[in-house]
Amino acid sequence: MALIEIRNLAKAFGTVKAVDGVTLDIGSGEFITLLGPSGSGKTTVLRMIAGFEDPDAGSISLAGEDITHLPPFDRDVNTVFQDYALFPHMTIQENVEYGLRTRKVPKVERAKQALEAIASVKLEHTADRLPHQLSGGQRQRIALARALVLRPRVLLLDEPLGALDRQLREEMQVELKKIQRDAGITFIFVTHDQEEAMRMSDRIVVFNEGRVEQVGTPQDVYNKPATRFVAGFLGAANIVSGEDAKKVFGKSKTVSIRPERMRLQPSNSKISSDESSVSAVVQEAAFVGANTVYIVETEFGLRLNVSKTNTELLGQDKSFAAGDRVLVVWHNSQAAEIPA
């Protein structure tokens, strides 16, 4: 049985349907990411699991118990907020003790637990400081400690890394994943950053316009996108449909193929039997460091992006230039049909 079962959840704000019939099972100890553009309903789903928003319809259960309309203080889940939501008038230790205090944990015991939690995020020396005296990354970790000290069954994280700079963000991604594995707590993580989602998650739930587009492992959603939206949202994709799909892939369905799964060859070269190709002319070649990104156009006017990893020895670059006639080649298994 899944730890959290969400059934047909719906929520509207005025006339806007923020969440429109979401059904989802989340397993115990899982790191699951709700991924989608802003306004796709992912944060609203998280807030309904936390109890900050009351669903219009549908149900949420935690470990078999219906929690759909319970207030936040009666749920065994805790939240790490986007802007940390530390209490500005309390010291770091008082912040971390807050939840223990409302649970009437005796003073000595709660101080001990709070200090342990602060130590677990390596910020012992800040216990007596006020939140505004800490950096963004430090505050982020205190917010995490404050939620984890309560040992919830489920930890909800609402874009917790959004305000951090790139390097700190990547450090925290590793650290969060480690904390999750060590503590064995279910993490429900909200982000709009697809790379972050793929890096950390056991499973990704892709949201769009209040609905779930696809649920699956990072490999699933990247390699076998269920919808056109998923194909376009996670990484770059060439999405080919209609007449073009027939001409290129011989299929009447929409097909998605990643730029890095195709390569360019000289126009008169050979390909192996399990590969397919289409001839085209290079329109543009852009060197972007690790990769070179080509934009090519077929005879019938279809534009494709092809990305090549720059692995040649220096000075031996066999790259193509604008105007070159080329063959765009791909392995047949790389062309993913989009069911919807």
Add this chain to the structure above:
Amino acid sequence: MTQVVAKKQSKPISSYLLRRTKVRLLSIITLPMTWIVGVYIVSLFLLLITAFWNVDPFTSLVSPGFNLENFKMVLTVPAYIATSIRTLLIALSVTAICIFFAIPLGIYMAKIAKPWVRNLLAVAITLPLWAGYLVKIIAMRLVFTEEGFFNWAMAPFGIRGPGFSIPIVILTLTYLWFPYMALPVYTAIRQIPPNLFDASSDMGAKGFTTIYRVVFPLITPAVIAGSVFTFSLSLGDYLAARFTGGATQMIGSIIAQNINLNPPVAAAYSMIPIFFIVIYLMVARRTGSLERM
């Protein structure tokens, strides 16, 4: 083709001031300093001096001198002491009542009310400020007079108002100064990030715990800022007592009575509210709230 060329104009005054920082500073603060020192401090100082002068009991003429008789009188005569204490208690009551109503109202306006209700309430709170001070006192007088609105409206329930007395003075002063408490409190509550309420409840706190542990500490500076107004304005008021207090005397009433007969006593007595306010500000300062005002 014509072309507009922006000419660089010379600005001698600006360039001069840019280099001479002292002249610049002087030109900025001269006017306010003239006001504060020349008008404010000097007149207070003159008042203080007057408190040491004498009045000839026969001619009622004021003559300069130095004696502490006036101070001795306001600090020892029971009527004066009683009035000082009464005034202090009235001012404290007004402040307490203002706080008591302003906090729930502020929470409701800032966090619960729909935008149109919030705007309506904001107008309703500030509306009395548009009417004249005396007009409002007279309005209260009309409400609580013998044949007034209150007694008329409450007659079916067999309730009669207390008549012009201390409670009505407190009520009138509360009515007069409530906006000065309600607005800063409401603004402070509005500035509390909504996430803090979510976070508090997420960590197991119910509504009252959140108000007590999160809202109160965060709005204390605003409450103290508001109370400086409600307390000092109440302390110095005398028209409310005069029109709605019946026989109630406040410090202001006694000063007003003495201002022509015995200016030195009036001056000495006016040191009492100044003294109270200084004490009040020192207490407020100790809480550390004034720095955040």
